Amino acid sequence: MLIQLAIIGLLFAVFPLALVLISKEQNKFRKLIAVTLFLTFDLIIFGAFTRLTDSGLGCPDWPGCYGEANPFQAHSEIKAAETLLPTGPVTVAKAWIEMIHRYLAMSVGVLIILQMGIAWWKRKSMRHSPWLPTILFVLVGIQGAFGKWTVTMKLQPIIVTIHLMLALTILGMLVWAWQREATQLVLKLPPLLPRLLPFAFVILVLQIALGGWVSTNYAALACHDYPLCNGEVVPQLDFEHAYTLWRELGRTGSGDFLPFSALITIHWVHRSFAWVVFALLASVAWLSRQQAETKQLGNAIFAVLLMQFMTGVATIYFSWPLAIAVLHNAGAALLVLILSVLNYRVRSSAVPVS
Incomplete structure (x- = not known):
């Protein structure tokens, strides 16, 4: 075999x-x-x-x-x-x-x-x-x-x-x-961008991990509306069971069935943290557009952020259709790809503007 x-x-x-x-x-x-x-x-x-x-x-x-x-x-x-x-x-x-x-x-x-x-x-x-x-x-x-x-x-x-x-x-x-x-490029960038990019990348990775936790726990439909979660701004949350990492699928750490409030927590944290990620990456995109060599990357970040918002909301309102859910995952991978390119170019060849 x-x-x-x-x-x-x-x-x-x-x-x-x-x-x-x-x-x-x-x-x-x-x-x-x-x-x-x-x-x-x-x-x-x-x-x-x-x-x-x-x-x-x-x-x-x-x-x-x-x-x-x-x-x-x-x-x-x-x-x-x-x-x-x-x-x-x-x-x-x-x-x-x-x-x-x-x-x-x-x-x-x-x-x-x-x-x-x-x-x-x-x-x-x-x-x-x-x-x-x-x-x-x-x-x-x-x-x-x-x-x-x-x-x-x-x-x-x-x-x-x-x-x-x-x-x-x-x-x-x-x-x-x-x-x-x-071929290496010499870029003149706003001084904030080289400092902001690594932090933005870490925050993006954290958000993707939270999204992966939603997917692997089958919590995508735990909240059936948006921007509210089951009619509430802050629903009943259960962080203890939601983020017990070492456990079987659908079970608590002690082996009992995972309460639905834990699934709601997993979903709510991911969608709430998304606003932090959106604001930070939008700032990175705006700063990237200030330089001709990175303008296309900035535009790409804006476009993918918009796609992520639309597919995330559509996943909820259309009850997790397969094509949209896959597209949402693709958007996350695409953001990693774009930010990796931008990080490399800024770290290896950037000359900050004084």
Whole structure:
């Protein structure tokens, strides 16, 4: 099975590798990073789709599906499970969604291993240290372990949330690796921007973690209206149970059923903190628009913030439609990508205006 899975991972990596080889770009290594970055972004979105369709346990073992490399070979076991419980967690469709997610993850792993190999092989002639691709390789290994635990620990919320945050960490580091291969620009920026950007990035990451906690606890519909929450400005809150991190899905730390007030708390905190994030990132966007080289990034931040607000509210009023929920997740990943680009450019080449 492991050999078959390795072959499938290699096959999934063939097309992006072909794009690198046929590219007219002179710096093939930078092109490889760019293709890996694009595929990682897609993987994060497909991971959100996997989670939102309840397909995380579509194959109840790891790394294969009922000990097989693909759902075709495990079809009889999957159908037997689906017959017993037609709505899941194991169905033919969910098994394929879960395994395609794993195949895409393996292909990203192959591309990152290739980056690390090239970086060490050509370390004397390359502009940068090979340690960043090496750290990425280590992170991919840790991410694979959390992917396994997501399944074996039955979607335990803290494990799934860390799995998401590691994926975004890898995305941000790939952005950093991609940007450092580009020609450096000298920017004249408002003095506040270099100081504000790192803080804004940390706040964004915290908000995404809160959003991941909403998703992994299935608390997206705990408040059925907006801007009020179930008709109240501040509903009854239960922080003790809401933020007990080490517990089973739907359970308290002591093993009892999670009270609904805890789900309301998880939802309310995420939507309330969103206003802090919105104000801070809007300030970053406004400051970025003051310089021609970063104006497009500032405009992009404004656009994605607007999309995040609209999709967040629409998720509530339209009862969590799949397409809008996936788009909301995509917006979070896109903000990480844009702010990673902006952080790199400001930190590596900015000259503050005195």
